[in-house]
Amino acid sequence: MELHEPELREVPVTAVLGALADDVRLQIVRALAEGGEYACGSFEFGVSKATRSHHLKVLREAGLTRTRAAGTSRYVRLRRDELDRLYPGLLDAVLTRSAAPGERV
Amino acid sequence: MELHEPELREVPVTAVLGALADDVRLQIVRALAEGGEYACGSFEFGVSKATRSHHLKVLREAGLTRTRAAGTSRYVRLRRDELDRLYPGLLDAVLTRSAAPGERV
């Protein structure tokens, strides 16, 4: 299966930002930011499983997540430490603003 | 001409990130981050002026820049204060990593 998980520093900034620039993926990242591992199937954001698989792949190949296979499931987690080291403030900035626009901050 | 400059808080996070998730626009933002105003024409990043105009529009409508018209020129500047207030760390995180990937950090 060859889980392609690049070194974060090898990933162009635009790819990291592009991975975050999507509603579905942002919801996934927000869920992952709670910490711990989540089975792929635990993400129910109104898209088909093919689409969900696609988004998880984008996140993984942008260096944002790691994936571990166990049985028929796969467990995904955020590469938060690396992210925070290479992009200090990025995740926090994005996550605290992840709500729908319009509300007061 | 109606320069459409939205309130930053009204702009979806994905739009802000999407605006930054492009090489040309990231170069523009890096230039703008030096501070001060720049005429649109001062950005020479290997694209036609139509394309450059397009990218500046994307940045403006994502709430990242303000544009002031003076004579036949337009002067663009980064809305850094607002950005830093609403997305603390975002700009810094992105700009310090704006170099081509591959180098040591």
Add this chain to the structure above:
DNA sequence: GAGCTTGTTCGATTTTTGTCGAACAAGGGT
């Protein structure tokens, strides 16, 4: 006013991206 400069807007084209259903692969249970 004619002509130049600076930008924007308008198609048109190409590329990228999001989406899905269907087919497939791999593991676990009975």
Add this chain to the structure above:
DNA sequence: ACCCTTGTTCGACAAAAATCGAACAAGCTC
């Protein structure tokens, strides 16, 4: 062995985005 569960991959398609040249608009300058 068979089936069910969990995910991925494979077309296909639609929508969005990047790009350009050409036409246009608005200020200058002479």
